[in-house]
Amino acid sequence: MKEYLLLLLGTALVNNVILVRFLGLCPFLGVSGKLETALGMGLATTFVLTLTSGATWVVEHALLQPLDMMHLRILTYILVIAAVVQFTEMAIQKASPVLHHTLGIYLPLITTNCAVLGTALLNLQQDNSLIQSLLYGAGSALGFTLVILLFAGLRERIALANVPAAFAGTPIALITAGLLSLAFMGFAGLPVR
Amino acid sequence: MTTWTPNRSPVAAPHVHGRANVPQVMRTVLLALLPATATGVWLFGWPALNTVLLAIAGCVAAEAAALAIGRRPVGHTLADGSAVVTGLILALCLPPWAPWWLALLGGVFAIVVGKQVFGGLGQNVLNPAMLARVALLVSFPLEMTAWVAPQPLFSAASPGLVEGLAITFGGGPLPDAVSSATALAPLKLGGDFAAGEALLALALGTVPGSLGETSALALLAGGALLVARRIVPWQIPAALLGTLAVLAALFNQIDPAHYPGPLLHLLGGSAMMCAFFIATDPVGAPVTPLGRAIFGAGIGALIYVIRTWGGYPEGVAFAVLLMNAATPLIDRLVRPRRYGRLRTGAPLPLAPKEDGR
Amino acid sequence: MSEVRRVVRDGLWDNNVVFAQMLGMCPTLATTGSATNGLGMGLATTVVLVCSGVLVSLFRNVIAREVRIAIYVLLMSTVVTLVDMTMNAWLHELHKVLGLFIPLIVVNCAIMGRAESFASKRAPGMAALDGLMMGVGFTLALMVLGGVREAIGQGTLFADASMLLGEHFAFLELRLDGYRGVLLMILPPGGFLALGFLVAARQRMLARARARSEGAGAAMTAGT
Amino acid sequence: MSSTLAAGLRRRPGLLLGAFALGCSAMLGAGDLATREEIRQRQADDLRHALDQTLSAVPHDNNPAEDTIAVEDAGRSVTVYRARMAAEVNGVAFNWVSEAGYGGPITLTVGIGRDGRIASVRVLSHSETPGLGDKIDVRKSDWIRGFDGRGLDTGTRWGVRKDGGEFDQFAGATITPRAVVGAVHASLKFFAAHREHLLAAPAGAAAAAAQPGSPT
Amino acid sequence: MTMILSVAVVAALGLGLGWLLGLASQWLGATTDPVVERLTEALPGSQCGQCGYPGCGQAAIALSKGEAPVTLCPPGGRVVAEKLAEILGTTFDPGNLPDRGPLLARVRTDYCIGCSRCIKSCPTDAILGATKQLHVVLEEACIGCGACAEVCPTGGIDLEGIPVTLRNWRWHKPGVGHA
Amino acid sequence: MKIFRFRGGIHPEGNKDPTACHPIARLPLPKRLYIPLQQHIGEPAAPEVKVGDHVLKGQRLARHQGSVSAPVHAPTSGTVIAIGDHMAPHPSGLPVQTITLEPDGEERWVETEPAVDPFSLTRAEVAARVRDAGIVGLGGAAFPAAVKLDAGNRHPIDTLIINGGECEPYLTCDDRLMREGAGYVVEGVRLIANGLGAKRTVIAIEDNKPEALEAMRVAAAAHPGISVLRVPSRYPMGSEKQLVTTVTGREIPAGKLSAEIGVSVHNVGTALAVCRAVRFGKPLVSRVVTVGGGAIRNPRNVVVPIGTPAADLVEFCGGFTVTPTRVLMGGPMMGQVLPGLEAPVVKGTSGIIALTAAEAHAASERACLHCGRCVDVCPVGLVPLELAARVRAGRIDDAAELGMGDCLSCGCCAYVCPAHLPLAHLFNYAKGEIAARREAQRKAEETRKLAEARRLRLAAEAAAKAARRPARTTEKAETES
Numbered sequence A: 001m002k003e004y005l006l007l008l009l010g011t012a013l014v015n016n017v018i019l020v021r022f023l024g025l026c027p028f029l030g031v032s033g034k035l036e037t038a039l040g041m042g043l044a045t046t047f048v049l050t051l052t053s054g055a056t057w058v059v060e061h062a063l064l065q066p067l068d069m070m071h072l073r074i075l076t077y078i079l080v081i082a083a084v085v086q087f088t089e090m091a092i093q094k095a096s097p098v099l100h101h102t103l104g105i106y107l108p109l110i111t112t113n114c115a116v117l118g119t120a121l122l123n124l125q126q127d128n129s130l131i132q133s134l135l136y137g138a139g140s141a142l143g144f145t146l147v148i149l150l151f152a153g154l155r156e157r158i159a160l161a162n163v164p165a166a167f168a169g170t171p172i173a174l175i176t177a178g179l180l181s182l183a184f185m186g187f188a189g190l191p192v193r
Numbered sequence B: 001m002t003t004w005t006p007n008r009s010p011v012a013a014p015h016v017h018g019r020a021n022v023p024q025v026m027r028t029v030l031l032a033l034l035p036a037t038a039t040g041v042w043l044f045g046w047p048a049l050n051t052v053l054l055a056i057a058g059c060v061a062a063e064a065a066a067l068a069i070g071r072r073p074v075g076h077t078l079a080d081g082s083a084v085v086t087g088l089i090l091a092l093c094l095p096p097w098a099p100w101w102l103a104l105l106g107g108v109f110a111i112v113v114g115k116q117v118f119g120g121l122g123q124n125v126l127n128p129a130m131l132a133r134v135a136l137l138v139s140f141p142l143e144m145t146a147w148v149a150p151q152p153l154f155s156a157a158s159p160g161l162v163e164g165l166a167i168t169f170g171g172g173p174l175p176d177a178v179s180s181a182t183a184l185a186p187l188k189l190g191g192d193f194a195a196g197e198a199l200l201a202l203a204l205g206t207v208p209g210s211l212g213e214t215s216a217l218a219l220l221a222g223g224a225l226l227v228a229r230r231i232v233p234w235q236i237p238a239a240l241l242g243t244l245a246v247l248a249a250l251f252n253q254i255d256p257a258h259y260p261g262p263l264l265h266l267l268g269g270s271a272m273m274c275a276f277f278i279a280t281d282p283v284g285a286p287v288t289p290l291g292r293a294i295f296g297a298g299i300g301a302l303i304y305v306i307r308t309w310g311g312y313p314e315g316v317a318f319a320v321l322l323m324n325a326a327t328p329l330i331d332r333l334v335r336p337r338r339y340g341r342l343r344t345g346a347p348l349p350l351a352p353k354e355d356g357r
Numbered sequence C: 001m002s003e004v005r006r007v008v009r010d011g012l013w014d015n016n017v018v019f020a021q022m023l024g025m026c027p028t029l030a031t032t033g034s035a036t037n038g039l040g041m042g043l044a045t046t047v048v049l050v051c052s053g054v055l056v057s058l059f060r061n062v063i064a065r066e067v068r069i070a071i072y073v074l075l076m077s078t079v080v081t082l083v084d085m086t087m088n089a090w091l092h093e094l095h096k097v098l099g100l101f102i103p104l105i106v107v108n109c110a111i112m113g114r115a116e117s118f119a120s121k122r123a124p125g126m127a128a129l130d131g132l133m134m135g136v137g138f139t140l141a142l143m144v145l146g147g148v149r150e151a152i153g154q155g156t157l158f159a160d161a162s163m164l165l166g167e168h169f170a171f172l173e174l175r176l177d178g179y180r181g182v183l184l185m186i187l188p189p190g191g192f193l194a195l196g197f198l199v200a201a202r203q204r205m206l207a208r209a210r211a212r213s214e215g216a217g218a219a220m221t222a223g224t
Numbered sequence D: 001m002s003s004t005l006a007a008g009l010r011r012r013p014g015l016l017l018g019a020f021a022l023g024c025s026a027m028l029g030a031g032d033l034a035t036r037e038e039i040r041q042r043q044a045d046d047l048r049h050a051l052d053q054t055l056s057a058v059p060h061d062n063n064p065a066e067d068t069i070a071v072e073d074a075g076r077s078v079t080v081y082r083a084r085m086a087a088e089v090n091g092v093a094f095n096w097v098s099e100a101g102y103g104g105p106i107t108l109t110v111g112i113g114r115d116g117r118i119a120s121v122r123v124l125s126h127s128e129t130p131g132l133g134d135k136i137d138v139r140k141s142d143w144i145r146g147f148d149g150r151g152l153d154t155g156t157r158w159g160v161r162k163d164g165g166e167f168d169q170f171a172g173a174t175i176t177p178r179a180v181v182g183a184v185h186a187s188l189k190f191f192a193a194h195r196e197h198l199l200a201a202p203a204g205a206a207a208a209a210a211q212p213g214s215p216t
Numbered sequence E: 001m002t003m004i005l006s007v008a009v010v011a012a013l014g015l016g017l018g019w020l021l022g023l024a025s026q027w028l029g030a031t032t033d034p035v036v037e038r039l040t041e042a043l044p045g046s047q048c049g050q051c052g053y054p055g056c057g058q059a060a061i062a063l064s065k066g067e068a069p070v071t072l073c074p075p076g077g078r079v080v081a082e083k084l085a086e087i088l089g090t091t092f093d094p095g096n097l098p099d100r101g102p103l104l105a106r107v108r109t110d111y112c113i114g115c116s117r118c119i120k121s122c123p124t125d126a127i128l129g130a131t132k133q134l135h136v137v138l139e140e141a142c143i144g145c146g147a148c149a150e151v152c153p154t155g156g157i158d159l160e161g162i163p164v165t166l167r168n169w170r171w172h173k174p175g176v177g178h179a
Numbered sequence F: 001m002k003i004f005r006f007r008g009g010i011h012p013e014g015n016k017d018p019t020a021c022h023p024i025a026r027l028p029l030p031k032r033l034y035i036p037l038q039q040h041i042g043e044p045a046a047p048e049v050k051v052g053d054h055v056l057k058g059q060r061l062a063r064h065q066g067s068v069s070a071p072v073h074a075p076t077s078g079t080v081i082a083i084g085d086h087m088a089p090h091p092s093g094l095p096v097q098t099i100t101l102e103p104d105g106e107e108r109w110v111e112t113e114p115a116v117d118p119f120s121l122t123r124a125e126v127a128a129r130v131r132d133a134g135i136v137g138l139g140g141a142a143f144p145a146a147v148k149l150d151a152g153n154r155h156p157i158d159t160l161i162i163n164g165g166e167c168e169p170y171l172t173c174d175d176r177l178m179r180e181g182a183g184y185v186v187e188g189v190r191l192i193a194n195g196l197g198a199k200r201t202v203i204a205i206e207d208n209k210p211e212a213l214e215a216m217r218v219a220a221a222a223h224p225g226i227s228v229l230r231v232p233s234r235y236p237m238g239s240e241k242q243l244v245t246t247v248t249g250r251e252i253p254a255g256k257l258s259a260e261i262g263v264s265v266h267n268v269g270t271a272l273a274v275c276r277a278v279r280f281g282k283p284l285v286s287r288v289v290t291v292g293g294g295a296i297r298n299p300r301n302v303v304v305p306i307g308t309p310a311a312d313l314v315e316f317c318g319g320f321t322v323t324p325t326r327v328l329m330g331g332p333m334m335g336q337v338l339p340g341l342e343a344p345v346v347k348g349t350s351g352i353i354a355l356t357a358a359e360a361h362a363a364s365e366r367a368c369l370h371c372g373r374c375v376d377v378c379p380v381g382l383v384p385l386e387l388a389a390r391v392r393a394g395r396i397d398d399a400a401e402l403g404m405g406d407c408l409s410c411g412c413c414a415y416v417c418p419a420h421l422p423l424a425h426l427f428n429y430a431k432g433e434i435a436a437r438r439e440a441q442r443k444a445e446e447t448r449k450l451a452e453a454r455r456l457r458l459a460a461e462a463a464a465k466a467a468r469r470p471a472r473t474t475e476k477a478e479t480e481s
């Protein structure tokens, strides 16, 4: 139990997908202008990331490895991710049109979110079990959500600041992200993996 | 009769103002930092004074340059004194015998990356001095963890003025004889925690450590001034020190051999400095009492976690930055209830007419 | 401006993947700890951009709207896998360093964006040129970023180029002796900071250029 | 492709997609065929290189990469490569992962002689901070050679100096050496625990279980 | 063998996905665009054509396709522009808006020949007056679109800003500085 | 009696002593009086006199129009010499329709009809007398008092609160009024209480006015329904919402009137005016004005006929000792700058304050420190710094969402702001913008309706035409065949 908790926390804080692993930066930079949208993106990603972590594990261990078809890994992973996203979208639309209205627009974006494929590949690299994979996915997603929320809060405030013209817009967002990542270095060395 | 010509562009009320203004606030902070600075310089000798001056110089020069480049009024803005405060706080968090370029570089980083790219005073979100400290720590771990044992000014061991300049500007590693470990070292090394008489040393500051963080008493004196003058809201230091102490006491109860008690956590390291001068930087702190309490408690908890389990010997700077980053969220979630409304923002229901709902 | 020049300019500067479009941020920041890695990643991405551009363009009349994204994804993952396998086989050291990020080229938003907005509407030749220019622009950006980070961070330039890219690249290696480096720059925060300052510099240049051209325009109208 | 076929496919997106999938997997299959052997070779090279480094001090006449056994330890399986001289196991090498690294897991290849002393240790992969933690890499510093010849019985104080051990930590980066020292220590204990099994197994018996393609 | 297997696997996956996508496109394709509806709702609905589109409905479609800026509608002014931006989820740059402030038409008594052309052109029926008699503009109803001024044969309709009085005076924005 | 605490608030320097220690003086009749027709919230009054008319003191000059309005009376006897534009006592300095009166110096009253026993009057009669006397709230808002009295008929009022807070610095007119005219005030209070049918009456006075407290206690001692409550000195204690909370512990729900929770608030000056109107039949033609501030030579309270130019008051009090930085109508926290000394005193003018630079503690504006002091002091619980940042950035809608509309414009936030940001000014601007937008919105709705109506009309016309046309074609066909 403790081990799993540490795994979750470790992936969320210490090896944060965005700030340490450098995955999922496009949505991190693109969809963090407003807190509400950041939250939506975070939630949608959490859902998809956890699901795909499990699904790719199954595909890897039930299909690719037994058939010795590692060269199809990227392709199948991507297809699986796209399918999961598609499925999620349809499921949400069916279950709750309201939720679909708020989260739906983020779903297509997630297909091209490196964090999803990256996490799947990291799971493989670290030889995680199915449960570990699911936790790893959830942890990554939590880390993603946490950081994108913090970042959106900061950006909302910076949007009201008197930023010099040369730095306005993307540069200040990048610098803020850098400083946030500097702050997250404080978690480094915590005894979690 | 003295005449009066009305101003044609109308100005709205209020037409009188309290006495507070930004330069005065910053002056008070500098005044409050004086005891700790003086103690630091006294304990660590002339090189410490060099460090202070260099950090401030770095900040002020960087601020002037940045303002000039951005075509903003240099003199007027410098006069707010915030660059000096940043410089001094940075210096007080550096090793006392830091080489010249460390202090200078830190000052420039704090102002340029931490403050001016955001638009200057009040526009930044993360504490500039702590950003600089962390950036230096990450980049120059050697220099940033070279502690010296205190050798009071004019004592035999203390370097003279010239020798001090040589230490600051000469470069080269510190002689092994003076390098030393801080009071928090046992946290990571598992040695003995400060014994009874050492706590007195921690209070007075006669222990190795950052320039201005060692003397809890001097910091407390300055902090008390700021709290009394209402420049610093009491909730932040109270929540911060309280959380830190409670966590320390809790784990100390569980396993005293691994986890030192609250006193070491409060007095050793820069918790005091942080509680009164760093966490309280208004720019990065929430604006409501509850928000400030959450903020302070968050910093306290993070300090404890990073100190106890993390990779770095001291968690103050990271903790402050992390909570700075959370400040917009806290401010967003913790808003005061508005008059005549429920917490949700909906109007109060027309309640039965009884006094004192 | 001729179409070719337009495409070249777009890729290298006006619409640079990194500096203007802000796409493909993950590899941009993750692999630019050194100029060498940046170069390697850039080249790999360029190959993928060109190939996928040509493929998408070739099939542009066949691909139905509803499934176009899925087909792009198929094509790209194929190209990327091929690149991945090739690098693993013949650029093994570099492959070990870039590791995770080669497969991630698939989801590099830049490639999808180009396929959708350019390659699907143009002839294969043009698409190839566009892919090449986008890729070269990307590579240059990665190299500049990697170079800046590496130089400030550890006082070297193209360190290990010979080891990773082969002996031919040994000439690139530079070392600043006596400079210890600001470690921060090669760590994750340094990536963000360096890119932030580079983009700011670009914004300032653009603003200057705009002011100059406006000034010139104003002078012209004043003259007539 | 004839235009009628193209038009037909366009009207059936599912078929179109299937056609593309077919083409793509064909290309991939071809690519795989072309590179598979080369990649396997490279990975074998990697392994051989690592084993060469770690077992060079152990006299042997076999190819350790092909003489492996899998050992269960604390719920995980460790692949052990064995160096033999005249059928006698003279030393073993195996990968050992430390989770306590600063930037993530550190994978070591540990070579241990028959006597239970370290033959040699090398870092296979790590993501420690360049300039700080990467001194565990033999290309950057000789520190890692400090383990050579040490064992559980040599009176070594296993730990970094800060923790009261006898290994140097790198200034400003204690976590990495601490992790490596801990991992080497643990690997010795692992060796001690399975000593009999490791040294006694019949020659060549486990060769079939070897997976040269994936050393980790 | 591997070859055949891999082809089979990918083809199967592709087919499955294609089917899913087909389904999805059916799901999505059928619905009408709610954005256009909301946009039409937000526009003034006076169909005056100042935006360059033949009426608000077309303007809404153009907006939804991103072909027109949210500041397209002069009568709507800032308020409408902000609403449109909100619906479209874009930000709106007030700098683009020619903020001429609200206007009112006024018929010059000495010019009006009572031709009634203005009445026919007015999208809000804001002009009263019988043929051959002096016409007047209802301040409450006039949106300052200028259609009447355009058709008036004597040029007798002026568009004027609304005069500042104690009742509509507003505080100005305090000078530069940073909040 | 229990006192409840309201959120926020400040303790500005009072500066009340220079004027509080002098008895109320009487201003000699000025040479001209300028009586604006709009001195209250609501519709302006409509003039009933012509240029050249001679009028008597207390004669009605203009009658009220609409439900929320108030008549205007002649402050003295004299001749109407002009009806037209004159500078309004308003920061804009815009002109307002004004009757100019040249006093004849005789101060001749019109016939007044004092009530025999004012307490025998019905509620409606009291309200009618108050309305006819042109009484508006003298606490600053200048809302027609009769309308508020009327509200007692629609909502049961259990508590009448008389506002003797006078929390504004410098102002002491209510203080002196309570000290010197406690008896009249209490009588007025009883009349209002009667008019409203209030069950209990609380006269709330800040503890920095001990003499007034004492005088009012003595005057009210005989009336068990009236209690005099000592409330702490804290700005904005005098604000209706805050006072209601202090006295009753209730909050007025957002968007509701105090009457809806059974409370009515009136100023002490209003009470005195009600007393004069109901008992003596005298309309509101003069009021007590505090003339103060560091730049005034002899600061004091003065009884002033409505319409007196500020210049006359300043001159009466010895003129300026130094050039003031600002001359205000009302107190320094809520008052407005005077556009010129020719602007007249109106019913709502509680003070003419001439401030020196040193008193104002002016400092140059700097960037917001995020210090949160404004949040601490805002009596409403707003977050002024966030509002200000959004207003500055032109994001008025965001500011409205954060509660811009709830702001009292009390100025507490601006008073404490160490960065000297013009917070209250920004909020005034934002509220203006919000009002303008609401107006635009309303107009857009209106437009839509009109356009729709026109569309229907055109369609109907077209249909009618179409209906006629086929008929004509058949006709044609018939003739052809």
Ligand SMILES: Cc1cc2nc3c(=O)[nH]c(=O)nc-3n(C[C@H](O)[C@H](O)[C@H](O)COP(=O)(O)O)c2cc1C
Pocket: F041, F140, F141, F143, F147, F148, F149, F151, F239, F240, F241, F257, F258, F259
């Ligand atoms: C029935 C009734 C209706 C009122 N309507 C308004 C109104 O429409 N606008 C207004 O400003 N005040 C109105 N008031 C007066 C307010 O309650 C309040 O006294 C006035 O706004 C001034 O209060 P203040 O100085 O605290 O702002 C009304 C009062 C009553 C009793």
Ligand SMILES: Cc1cc2nc3c(=O)[nH]c(=O)nc-3n(C[C@H](O)[C@H](O)[C@H](O)COP(=O)(O)O)c2cc1C
Pocket: F136, F137, F138, F139, F140, F141, F142, F143, F163, F164, F165, F166, F167, F168, F236, F237, F238, F239, F240, F241, F265, F266, F267, F268, F270, F334, F408, F409, F410
């Ligand atoms: C911030 C603020 C301060 C006020 N201060 C006072 C005051 O000191 N005395 C007062 O009578 N009214 C004051 N008012 C006006 C009251 O809210 C309220 O309008 C008045 O007491 C109602 O009485 P009236 O209608 O008789 O004027 C203040 C209003 C505000 C918004």
Ligand SMILES: Cc1cc2nc3c(=O)[nH]c(=O)nc-3n(C[C@H](O)[C@H](O)[C@H](O)COP(=O)(O)O)c2cc1C
Pocket: F024, F176, F177, F178, F179, F180, F181, F182, F272, F285, F286, F287, F288, F303
């Ligand atoms: C405490 C006090 C308050 C007064 N307040 C007023 C007032 O508000 N309005 C007014 O016209 N006169 C006021 N006066 C002046 C006297 O009541 C004055 O003698 C009275 O109005 C008689 O003059 P008349 O002819 O104007 O009625 C006040 C006097 C005192 C002592």
Ligand SMILES: Cc1cc2nc3c(=O)[nH]c(=O)nc-3n(C[C@H](O)[C@H](O)[C@H](O)CO)c2cc1C
Pocket: B025, B026, B029, B082, B083, B085, B086, B087, B089, B110, B115, B120, B121, B122, B123, B124, B126, B127, B128, B129, B130, B231, B232, B277, B278, B279, B280, B281, B282, B283, B284
């Ligand atoms: C109470 C107080 C504490 C401050 N603490 C810091 C600090 O820790 N670090 C810093 O750079 N500036 C500090 N400042 C100065 C100033 O607020 C800082 O430079 C801003 O962050 C710049 O925008 C402090 C100012 C005050 C009033």
Ligand code: SF4
Pocket: E043, E044, E045, E046, E047, E048, E049, E050, E051, E052, E053, E054, E055, E056, E059, E072, E073, E074, E075, E076
């Ligand atoms: S300008 Fe505005 S009101 Fe006129 S037609 Fe276009 S959208 Fe409608």
Ligand code: SF4
Pocket: E104, E105, E121, E122, E123, E124, E125, E126, E127, E137, E141, E142, E143, E144, E145, E146, E147, E148, E149
């Ligand atoms: S400007 Fe003329 S046409 Fe337009 S609304 Fe006003 S009156 Fe009607």
Ligand code: SF4
Pocket: F377, F378, F379, F380, F381, F382, F384, F406, F407, F408, F409, F410, F411, F412, F413, F414, F423, F424, F427
């Ligand atoms: S002026 Fe408005 S925002 Fe400022 S303190 Fe008063 S009520 Fe709050």
Ligand code: SF4
Pocket: F367, F368, F369, F370, F371, F372, F373, F374, F375, F384, F385, F388, F413, F416, F417, F418, F419, F420, F421, F423
């Ligand atoms: S009081 Fe002024 S400086 Fe402080 S937070 Fe409020 S607006 Fe900012």
Ligand code: FES
Pocket: A023, A024, A025, A026, A027, A112, A113, A114, A115, C023, C024, C025, C026, C027, C107, C108, C109
């Ligand atoms: S490159 Fe776009 S999310 Fe990673």
